[in-house]
Amino acid sequence: MFDLTGFQRDLLYVIAGLDRASGQSVKEELEAHTGREITHGRLYPNLDVLVNRDLVEKGQIDRRTNYYVVSDEGVDALQQRRDWEDQYVDL
Template identity: 65%
Template sequence: MSLFQLTGFQRDLMYVTAALDRPSGQEIKDRLEEELGVETTHGRLYPNLDTLVNKGFVERGEIDRRTNYYVLSDAGRQALLERREWESRFFELGDE
């Protein structure tokens, strides 16, 4: 599975998750809103986090009975690195 099959929003969630230390969904939402300047609803956030968990890019754990934390999985980290390499090829071509 590659990041090419994900939405841009899902990739943004992965980057934000990677930047934080075991964030809750609320912390991911807050950081995403801070970075993008756009409100994110819980109805958009959690189904997309669930998709990332189901695809193996993000792992979910329990902070307490009501709150989960999220971390980028090894597969997610590798997929972001591969995506970065792919994107950088286009910048290199433009510099020639």
């Protein structure tokens, strides 16, 4: 997780919170949270990075739409990140 960008980590967290997230649903969720537009040129290459690093699995809903789910490796990475953060943030 430490070699991912903040945006890539945000994508991973959003995908983990959605059920079979499409790229469009991830985009809409992040835009609603940040109040900033996310272009396809930024979104999809970063989703591909997560897929290529085996943190996210990509499947096909139909000919035009893919879905994304966090892989077992991604779940482990998220948990390790949360454990690391908890060492420094005690709320």
